[in-house]
Amino acid sequence: xxxxxxxxxxxxxxxxxxxxxxxxxxxxxxxxxxxxxxxxxxxxxxxxxxxxxxxxxxxxxxxxxxxxxxxxxxxxxxxxxxxxxxxxxxxxxxxxxxxxxxxxxxxxxxxxxxxxxxxxxxxxxxxxxxxxxxxxxxxxxxxxxxxxxxxxxxxxxxxxxxxxxxxxxxxxxxxxxxxxxxxxxxxxxxxxxxxxxxxxxxxxxxxxxxxxxxxxxxxxxxxxxxxxxxxxxxxxxxxxxxxxxxxxxxxxxxxxxxxxxxxxxxxxxxxxxxxxxxxxxxxxxxxxxxxxxxxxxxxxxxxxxxxxxxxxxxxxxxxxxxxxxxxxxxxxxxxxxxxxxxxxxxxxxxxxxxxxxxxxxxxxxxxxxxxxxxxxxxxxxxxxxxxxxxxxxxxxxxxxxxxxxxxx
Amino acid sequence: xxxxxxxxxxxxxxxxxxxxxxxxxxxxxxxxxxxxxxxxxxxxxxxxxxxxxxxxxxxxxxxxxxxxxxxxxxxxxxxxxxxxxxxxxxxxxxxxxxxxxxxxxxxxxxxxxxxxxxxxxxxxxxxxxxxxxxxxxxxxxxxxxxxxxxxxxxxxx
Numbered sequence: 001x002x003x004x005x006x007x008x009x010x011x012x013x014x015x016x017x018x019x020x021x022x023x024x025x026x027x028x029x030x031x032x033x034x035x036x037x038x039x040x041x042x043x044x045x046x047x048x049x050x051x052x053x054x055x056x057x058x059x060x061x062x063x064x065x066x067x068x069x070x071x072x073x074x075x076x077x078x079x080x081x082x083x084x085x086x087x088x089x090x091x092x093x094x095x096x097x098x099x100x101x102x103x104x105x106x107x108x109x110x111x112x113x114x115x116x117x118x119x120x121x122x123x124x125x126x127x128x129x130x131x132x133x134x135x136x137x138x139x140x141x142x143x144x145x146x147x148x149x150x151x152x153x154x155x156x157x158x159x160x161x162x163x164x165x166x167x168x169x170x171x172x173x174x175x176x177x178x179x180x181x182x183x184x185x186x187x188x189x190x191x192x193x194x195x196x197x198x199x200x201x202x203x204x205x206x207x208x209x210x211x212x213x214x215x216x217x218x219x220x221x222x223x224x225x226x227x228x229x230x231x232x233x234x235x236x237x238x239x240x241x242x243x244x245x246x247x248x249x250x251x252x253x254x255x256x257x258x259x260x261x262x263x264x265x266x267x268x269x270x271x272x273x274x275x276x277x278x279x280x281x282x283x284x285x286x287x288x289x290x291x292x293x294x295x296x297x298x299x300x301x302x303x304x305x306x307x308x309x310x311x312x313x314x315x316x317x318x319x320x321x322x323x324x325x326x327x328x329x330x331x332x333x334x335x336x337x338x339x340x341x342x343x344x345x346x347x348x349x350x351x352x353x354x355x356x357x358x359x360x361x362x363x364x365x366x367x368x369x370x371x372x373x374x375x376x377x378x379x380x381x382x383x384x385x386x387x388x389x390x391x392x393x394x395x396x397x398x399x400x401x402x403x404x405x406x407x408x
Numbered sequence: 409x410x411x412x413x414x415x416x417x418x419x420x421x422x423x424x425x426x427x428x429x430x431x432x433x434x435x436x437x438x439x440x441x442x443x444x445x446x447x448x449x450x451x452x453x454x455x456x457x458x459x460x461x462x463x464x465x466x467x468x469x470x471x472x473x474x475x476x477x478x479x480x481x482x483x484x485x486x487x488x489x490x491x492x493x494x495x496x497x498x499x500x501x502x503x504x505x506x507x508x509x510x511x512x513x514x515x516x517x518x519x520x521x522x523x524x525x526x527x528x529x530x531x532x533x534x535x536x537x538x539x540x541x542x543x544x545x546x547x548x549x550x551x552x553x554x555x556x557x558x559x560x561x562x563x564x565x
Contacts, residue, residue, distance in 0.1 A: 008561055011540035015533070059538035066523075067547055067554055102432050229458050229484065232512030243484070250487040341432050342480060342491065344461075355478070357466055370462040370480070378515030407538055 014043045015055040024052060029392065031060045036396055037134060038403035040377075042384070049389050054381045058374070061407035069367035073333025074100055075174060075308075077367065081354075082168040084369060085405040087130050088123035090159075091347045092405075093172030096367075098253070099343035099354040100174045103336040104307065111299045112176050117255040118292040119171075120345070121285040122189075125196070126155050127348035127400075128278045128285075135275065135397040136207065139216055144206050147199040154192045161185065174334055175309045176302030186293050193286050200282065208276075217272035221383040221395030224269060231379025235350025235372055237399065240277045241269030247346035254345075258295070259288050274398040308334040333362040349373055349400055373406035413486040417455050421447055434489045441477075441494045445504035448479070448492070452509055457481040457490060460510035463517060465524040469550040473497040477526055479506075496526070505531035523548040 019026060030041040039060035045052045065084070069077050081096040082089040094116045101108065108116070133148035156166040161182060163169035171178045207213050223233070225241040238245050246263045248256040264280035266273025302309045310329055315322035338360035344353040350372030357366040376399055383395050414435045422428040424447055425437040439447055451457040461480040468474055473495040481490045494503060505528035506513035517528040518537040525546040528534065536543060540560055545552050 009542070011560055013535055013541045015535075057537070059536070059540070062538040064547065064554075067552075071554060227511070230511040232460055232510070232516075234459070245484050250484075339431075342434060342489070344489075351461065351482075353462060353480070355462070355464065355480070366464075366466050368462070368464045374519070375462075375512055375516065378512050 012041060012043075012057045016043075016045065016053070019045050020052070021047075023047070031057070036393070038401055038406070040396075040401060040403070040406075042392065042396075044384075044389070044392075046389060051384055051387055051389055051392065054384045056377055056380050058377050058401070058403070058406050061403040063408070065369065065408040066367060069364055071363065073362050074336065074364060075329075075333050077364070078172055079168065079170045081369075082170055083404050084371065084408065085127070085347060085349065085352070085373070085402045086167055087402060088127040088348050089168050090119045090123040090171060091345060091352065093169065094120060094254075095343055095345040095347070095352050096354050096356075097172045097174050098345065099341050099356045100334070100336060102343055103339060103341040103356060103358055104174070104334065105337075106175050106303055106305060106308070108176060109300050109303055110297050111180075112301045112303075114255050114292055114296045115177060115181070115301065116172075117259075118289055118296070120254065121288045121292070122155065122159070124348045125282050125285045125289075126152055126159075128282045129155075131348070131397070131400045132203075132275065132278050132282075135394060136203075138393050138397050139213065141207060141213070144203045147203055151192070151196050151199050154195060158185075158188055158192055161188075173302065173309070175305050176300075180301050186296075189289070189293070193289065196282075196286065200279070204279070214272065216391075216394055217275060218270060219268075220271045220387055220391050221274075221398060222268055222270045223379070223383050227379065227382050228269065231382065232375040233350065233379060234375075235346065235348070236274055236277050236281070237269070237350070237376065239263065240266035240273035242266060247344060247351060251344075253343075255292070255295070259291055261288050271394050271398045335360065335362050344370070347372060349402065349405070350376070352405075369405075369408060371405040371408060373401045373403075374408070377401060377406060413455070413483070413488050414490075417451070417490065420454070421450065434491050436491045436493065438493045438495075441496050441503050444479075444492060444494050445506070448481070448506060448509060451481055451490060455483065456485040457483045459484055460506060460512050460516075461489075463506075463513070463520050465520055465526050465548075467524065467548065467550045475501055475524060475526060477503050477520070501525055502527045502529050504529050507531050522546065525549065 024045050024047050026045050028043050030036050031039045041057040043055040081092045084092050129148050129152045133145045137145035160166045163171040225243045228238045228241050242265050244263045244265050249263050261284045264277050266277050306325055311322040311325050316326045336358040338358055340357045342355045344351050353370030355368040359365040384392055418428050418435055424443050425439050427438045429436050459482040461482050463479045466476040475496050477494050479492040517531050518534055520526050521534040522536045522539050
């Protein structure tokens with residue numbers, strides 16, 4: 001055994017160090033465990049295989065996002081916000097841009113509005129695919145995992161054709177987008193959606209009525225609507241309890257008011273419901289994307305606002321005002337008026353909010369991210385306590401905690 | 409519906425607030441720190457603000473009082489948001505905890521406490537969450553230098 005003085009200090013102080021009874025045992029699971037999504041530490045008191053109580057610690061991926069935000073221009077933050085929820089980075093981009101645009105009083109162009117909606121739904125599809133695939137793999141369903149991740153990789157490559165990166169895109173801009181769609185992008189999108197439909201059908205066939213799957217998921221990790229709301233749950237976890245709460249429907253933003261879609265809900269808020277709500281939401285996303293492909297108008301993707309959008313390259317090379325403008329936008333960045341704004345979008349995990357405070361300079365006074373994953377950690381014990389030790393794996397997977405967003 | 413609910417809330421709660429305004433579709437109430445807990449109680453019981461979204465703080469150094477604690481609430485019934493703000497001084501950065509009213513207050517107050525040093529009266533579990541046990545200072549305060557390092561394990565020279 002390592003002598004005490006050379007052991008590494010414990011970064012956490014558990015809520016309990018002794019059992020309530022003398023025949024229980026306390027184990028520390030994680031922070032780096034092959035069965036958990038991300039780096040999270042769960043200290044659990046066990047009675048045999050049964051979990052009596054848990055104390056959850058996150059923060060192992062904390063990198064000072066909010067502190068770093070206070071020393072860059074508003075535009076320079078876009079690559080940082082990408083890395084919060086890195087599975088659906090575009091939604092982070094658009095929510096952050098929405099918050100700054102609200103503060104600056106900018107209304108984005110129609111084409112940008114529809115494109116952002118289309119790409120938000122595309123990101124939701126990718127995020128849910130990842131979550132469902134990983135959740136199934138953790139239960140041993142390797143075939144379903146490979147089917148879904150193969151389709152996801154088609155999507156990553158396809159998004160790389162648009163943005164230049166597979167995962168962290170840096171594609172949003174305050175007042176617009178980095179670039180317009182390349183030729184043939186929407187044609188390829190329809191091909192991928194058809195492949196998605198083929199493989200998601202196979203996964204439904206393999207899993208939905210599978211006895212092993214149902215035994216592991218049904219009536220496991222249950223949470224009631226009342227508890228879910230009290231603990232600040234939003235998104236899939238809240239909807240799986242039967243409450244049809246979706247910001248896309250309740251407080252329509254972007255182009256959601258013009259789209260036809262259902263808000264799928266579960267019956268009792270267990271793992272199976274969360275699986276099925278995600279599967280149904282993916283179908284709704286595809287349905288919305290097809291509507292958006294029809295609706296997408298022509299026109300500019302950036303607003304005509306010299307405070308935040310770069311002038312045309314041709315003008316930069318030929319006239320001094322545009323050259324100065326280009327330099328000012330790059331060096332000083334946009335200067336939102338002093339004030340504060342909160343923008344919230346329905347991210348795949350729930351309400352993703354950005355609270356931004358400006359003092360009128362080109363550097364944010366404060367950027368705060370209301371990360372759904374972090375709030376969800378506060379009530380996760382409700383879904384873990386009372387079940388088996390092995391149930392922690394599928395339950396934690398269905399919460400879909402994303403370390404980048406949770407720990408910031 | 410949206411505007412109607414917020415107007416009703418604003419009318420009812422404005423007398424207890426220092427200022428009340430609707431900005432970017434959100435009702436913003438500035439309160440004295442001691443008025444906060446009763447106002448939240450009324451928001452929850454009378455006006456259906458059942459979702460406690462977020463609590464954070466703003467460091468307005470060198471102004472006094474230095475900190476502004478900011479809460480966001482959402483009503484899943486009326487689909488509207490309310491933001492509450494209260495200024496507290498550096499010498500006594502104390503506000504009431506919302507743990508008796510909302511389960512989500514526990515984890516969010518822990519973050520605000522470690523980042524800004526705001527003390528939530530009535531929350532007895534303010535252990536570090538994103539930082540680690542033994543971390544000195546509050547990193548989101550403006551006087552905490554961005555490049556200060558506090559490695560838990562010494563660097564290998």
